[in-house]
Amino acid sequence: MKAELTRGQDAAVCAGIGVGxxxxxxxxxxxxxITTFMHEVLKLPGPGAGIALVLGPFLVVVALVxxxxxxxxxxxLVASLAFAxxxxxxxxxxxxxxxxxxxxxxxxxxAAIAVFGVAAEAVMVLSRRxxxxxxxxxxxxxxxxxxxxxxxxxIFPRTARWVWWGDVPLLMGLCLAAGLVSGGFACxxxxxxxxxxxxxxxxxxxxxxxxx
Numbered sequence: 001m002k003a004e005l006t007r008g009q010d011a012a013v014c015a016g017i018g019v020g021x022x023x024x025x026x027x028x029x030x031x032x033x034i035t036t037f038m039h040e041v042l043k044l045p046g047p048g049a050g051i052a053l054v055l056g057p058f059l060v061v062v063a064l065v066x067x068x069x070x071x072x073x074x075x076x077l078v079a080s081l082a083f084a085x086x087x088x089x090x091x092x093x094x095x096x097x098x099x100x101x102x103x104x105x106x107x108x109x110x111a112a113i114a115v116f117g118v119a120a121e122a123v124m125v126l127s128r129r130x131x132x133x134x135x136x137x138x139x140x141x142x143x144x145x146x147x148x149x150x151x152x153x154x155i156f157p158r159t160a161r162w163v164w165w166g167d168v169p170l171l172m173g174l175c176l177a178a179g180l181v182s183g184g185f186a187c188x189x190x191x192x193x194x195x196x197x198x199x200x201x202x203x204x205x206x207x208x209x210x211x212x
Contacts, residue, residue, distance in 0.1 A: 014066040014075045018082025021062035025083075026090055029054060031097035044174075045167040047101065047156040048148055052175035055102070056144035057182035059083065059113065063120045063143065064136050064186035065193075076124055076139075080117025084110040101159045102151075108158075112150045119146040133187050140183020141176045148175045 034050035042049070059080060066079035091098045091105030098104035103112075123139035130138075148171070152163050163171070 010070045010072065011074070011078055014070055014078040015082035017066045017069075018062060018079035018084075019086040021058065021079070022083045022087040022090065025055075025058055026087065026096055026098075031099055035099060035101065045164070045171065047160040048152060048163055048167075048171045049174070050102070051151050052144065052148050052171055053178050056116070056147045056175065057140075057178045059116055059147070060120070060140040060144055060179060060182040061186045061189065063117060064124070064139060064183060065190055067120070067124045067139075068132065068136075068186070068190040069193075073125055074121065076120040077114075077117040080113050080120065081110075084113035101156070103155045103159055108155050112147060112155060115150050116143050116147040119143040132190075133184065136183040136187040137180050138183070140181075140186065141179035144175050144179030144182070145172065148172065 034054050035046075038044050038049040038053065039046055044053075062083055063076040063080050067076040069075070088105045088110060090096045103109045120139050120143035123142055124135055127135045127138060156163065
């Protein structure tokens, strides 16, 4: 692992993770599916349930896995911006349908993801001396909360409505919990990937080594 994200190859890998995440998100959650599941199936109040429980946690995994794979400064932010850019391109240029309430494909959407990426990056950088799991839990919770707050203040008043004060405690509580869970999942996923790569490398070295 590099000390800093300085090489173009590192940035390209992080961007690739972001692009891949955006494509998976687009096809896993087609237009209207998040709103239907949050409000008609789970009966949660809104706006914001889908951001807190679907988009935010998904982004947490994308950003934190990138940060753990490339421990230098900038990995989470690069992956987040790549997610936002590729998602926007898919919505605008490829004509993929997206929920208008989430402002997907707009400049505000890109700004929201950028704020999320900055929050995740800041926590991961400032908590370098902490254990990996605690870093991921804290980054997941705070980044998810920053995304939800951005939507509540700058997006939903334009696309839906202001959130009711009585719904804020429940939605923010769910947001923090989902951030913790997705942050923990990102940590476990990274460790699993690391073990798999290490075992593959050991197997390759064993095959290449001459027999005595």
